Amino acid sequence: MQENDSKKGGNGVQLVEIGQDLAGQRVDNYLLGRLKGAPRSLIYRILRRGEVRVNKGRIRPDYRLRAGDVVRIPPVRLEPRPSPGRPADAVLASLAAAILYEDPRLLILNKPSGLAVHGGSGLRHGVIEGLRALRPEAPYLELVHRLDRETSGCLIIAKRRATLRVLHELLRHNRIDKRYLALVQGRWEGGTRTVDVPLRKNVLRSGERIVRVDPAGKPSRSVFRPLAVGELASLVEVRPETGRTHQIRVHAAHIGHSLAGDEKYGEAGFNRELRERGLARLFLHAHALRIPLPGEKPVAVRAPLDKSLITLLDRLSLTHDF
Numbered sequence: 331m332q333e334n335d336s337k338k339g340g341n342g343v344q345l346v347e348i349g350q351d352l353a354g355q356r357v358d359n360y361l362l363g364r365l366k367g368a369p370r371s372l373i374y375r376i377l378r379r380g381e382v383r384v385n386k387g388r389i390r391p392d393y394r395l396r397a398g399d400v401v402r403i404p405p406v407r408l409e410p411r412p413s414p415g416r417p418a419d420a421v422l423a424s425l426a427a428a429i430l431y432e433d434p435r436l437l438i439l440n441k442p443s444g445l446a447v448h449g450g451s452g453l454r455h456g457v458i459e460g461l462r463a464l465r466p467e468a469p470y471l472e473l474v475h476r477l478d479r480e481t482s483g484c485l486i487i488a489k490r491r492a493t494l495r496v497l498h499e500l501l502r503h504n505r506i507d508k509r510y511l512a513l514v515q516g517r518w519e520g521g522t523r524t525v526d527v528p529l530r531k532n533v534l535r536s537g538e539r540i541v542r543v544d545p546a547g548k549p550s551r552s553v554f555r556p557l558a559v560g561e562l563a564s565l566v567e568v569r570p571e572t573g574r575t576h577q578i579r580v581h582a583a584h585i586g587h588s589l590a591g592d593e594k595y596g597e598a599g600f601n602r603e604l605r606e607r608g609l610a611r612l613f614l615h616a617h618a619l620r621i622p623l624p625g626e627k628p629v630a631v632r633a634p635l636d637k638s639l640i641t642l643l644d645r646l647s648l649t650h651d652f
Contacts, residue, residue: 342405350397354495357384357401358391367408376404416463417455421445425460431631435493436474436486438619440633443482443611447473461487475501475573480591483510483616483633496624501573507620510568510578511557511635511652513613513642514587515600518556518564525581526551529574540594541576543584550574552581558648562603563590565648567617578614589614607645608638615639617652 352360361373361382373391380388383402384395395401428439441447441457448456455463461471474486474497488494500506530547532540551571558565564587568578579595582588588596590604590613601609615636621629643650 344403346401346403348395348397348399348401351491352395353397354498355395356391357382357389357393357395360395360401361403364403365406365408368406372406376406417460421455421460422464425457425464430484430633431629433629435490435623436488436497436629438484438486438629438631441477441482441485441616443480443636446479447476447485457485458487474498477616478576478612478614480612481510481614481616482611482636484508484619484631485616486619486621497621500621504571505622507618508570508616509618510570511613511615511617512566512568512578512582513563513590513604513609513639513648514554514566514582515563515590515597516587517561518559518566518587522553522555523585524551524553525585527581527584529577529580531575539575541574541580543580548572548574550577550581552578554582554585554587557652558643558650560646560648563600563646563648565643565650567652604642607642609642610638613639613642 346364358370358373358377361377362368362370365373376382377389377391381402381404383389384393384399386400386402424442425439428442429437430440431438439457446456448458458471458473462468465471468489470488470490472488472491472494474488474494477483477485486497488497497506527543527550528545528547529541529550530544532542534540549572553569553571555567555569556564557567566587568582570577576595579589579592583592583595588600590596591601591609591611592614593601593612616633617635618632619630623629640650
């Protein structure tokens with residue numbers, strides 16, 4: 331049960347009482363799910379104007395719903411959207427082969443680089459649309475978190491709403507141990523290094539997202555541990571202790587070790603030199619997860635590196651055992 335009750339108010343307004351299953355969800359995400367096809371700009375506009383209210387009061391987009399809340403939803407006119415169609419069979423086959431772990435509550439897959447986690451911004455399909463096409467009988471499949479389109483590796487999908495709530499709570503308290511492999515520019519000096527600098531996300535006029543180190547930004551912390559050190563590049567493991575947009579990429583560039591293949595924050599000459607050695611993507615891979623589910627044995631999963639990245643490490647004489 332997603333809502334306890336839904337009834338009409340005047341002028342097409344809906345008054346929805348939130349059930350326990352939706353408690354803890356952000357109101358902006360709730361509206362995106364309820365008002366299918368509504369662009370984010372519209373959701374934020376009706377929130378900003380106070381047309382959406384909770385318990386008759388105005389709320390911010392990041393307000394988290396509670397069981398028993400009554401949400402006022404104004405009538406919204408949406409243009410019909412063409413059906414995105416079914417993803418190509420090759421995409422569905424690659425997703426089926428990428429599943430690393432599955433139980434009745436969740437699944438974890440090794441997301442390929444170049445595949446977005448969801449459709450939008452000119453993309454017809456992403457991982458979640460592909461999984462829903464692959465599992466049409468599944469009553470519930472939702473992304474627990476996100477990976478950049480260029481990043482590969484462990485991606486968690488919830489198969490139950492209650493599981494999604496639990497996993498989001500674990501993420502908020504930094505209890506899911508996530509480890510990334512990254513190839514960074516130059517010779518890494520010293521051992522483990524913690525980067526603790528705030529980050530602020532900006533959206534350019536073109537719509538492109540850009541993240542910068544900014545004292546007014548959100549607290550952000552990443553721990554870098556060298557695995558193999560070379561003159562041109564070094565292989566490091568990164569444990570992000572917060573989950574900001576582009577966090578690892580910006581933190582790495584901030585300390586003078588930009589990621590290989592990073593066209594947004596990286597160094598052009600370094601990227602060009604590695605392209606000549608065969609690198610055709612961003613070298614950032616979510617290679618390990620450990621999820622401490624309450625009252626149960628932790629779920630621990632590792633995602634193997636793509637063969638092309640292993641070949642590159644061999645060419646750079648960076649020994650790897652992970």
